[in-house]
Structures are given as C-alpha cells and as structure tokens.
Amino acid sequence: MNVIVGNKLKILRKNKKMSQEEVADYLDISQSAYARMESGESHSWASHILRICKIFGITPDELLKLEVNNKEISSGQIFNQLSDTVIEQYEERIRELKKVIKDLKEDKKSLKS
Structure with missing residues (x-):
C-alpha cells in the first residue's frame, strides 16, 4: 500500500x-x-x-x-489480487520443491541398488 x-x-x-x-x-x-x-x-x-x-x-x-486501464481499483481489491498472486506463486514453488524431493529420493534409491 x-x-x-x-x-x-x-x-x-x-x-x-x-x-x-x-x-x-x-x-x-x-x-x-x-x-x-x-x-x-x-x-x-x-x-x-x-x-x-x-x-x-x-x-x-x-x-x-x-x-488501471481507466478503471478505478480500491486498495482492498489490489491487496486481494496481490494476495492471490502470492498464494499462487507459493503453491507453484511448493509443487516444484515436492518434485525436487521426489527426484532426490529416487536418486538415493538408485544409488543404493
């Protein structure tokens, strides 16, 4: 804000x-x-x-x-839009990290074999 x-x-x-x-x-x-x-x-x-x-x-x-584009947007609307964007970015990052963890576990299993 x-x-x-x-x-x-x-x-x-x-x-x-x-x-x-x-x-x-x-x-x-x-x-x-x-x-x-x-x-x-x-x-x-x-x-x-x-x-x-x-x-x-x-x-x-x-x-x-x-x-924005000649349309007034209140600070509350901006905050909500930013919050949604941040949440989406964190969710995507969590998915990426879960994939990295899965790949690391698979690599570890293959090294043991």
Whole structure:
C-alpha cells in the first residue's frame, strides 16, 4: 500500500510542478521524510493524509485508489489480487520443491541398488 500511495504522491506532485521540498515544507516535515513517503519506505503519509489531499486538491478516497486501464481499483481489491498472486506463486514453488524431493529420493534409491 505504501508503494501505491507513494507512486500516486509522486505523480500528483509532478503534475503540480512542485518539488519534494515544497511539499515537505507544507507538511512541516523534512524533505527526506517526504522522499521516503514517495518511495514507499514510510507509511507516515497516513498521518498527513488530510493536508496531502488539500495540497493536491483530492479526497482521501482518490489518494487511496489506483486506476488501471481507466478503471478505478480500491486498495482492498489490489491487496486481494496481490494476495492471490502470492498464494499462487507459493503453491507453484511448493509443487516444484515436492518434485525436487521426489527426484532426490529416487536418486538415493538408485544409488543404493
């Protein structure tokens, strides 16, 4: 979620032709603290969300939504999609590891023979 909001902050800031330092000054934080928000390293954007929205003229809901192919997707939908993808990747990795174990057991049996 931090990366999604961070990317959105960066786009909004650049569209307003503002520097990180200008936004940071408005939020009364350091430029490096704001840079961490944009990079997704920090979740402190949540404590500044109303002021951030005021700077960029958006609502909190707009900040937390992502557009994909001109369709708005909520952060919950993104989380669910990412969760499903991660689960599928782990399941595939488990299948691969089971095959490796099976092959190793077969190799061990053939060496004993």
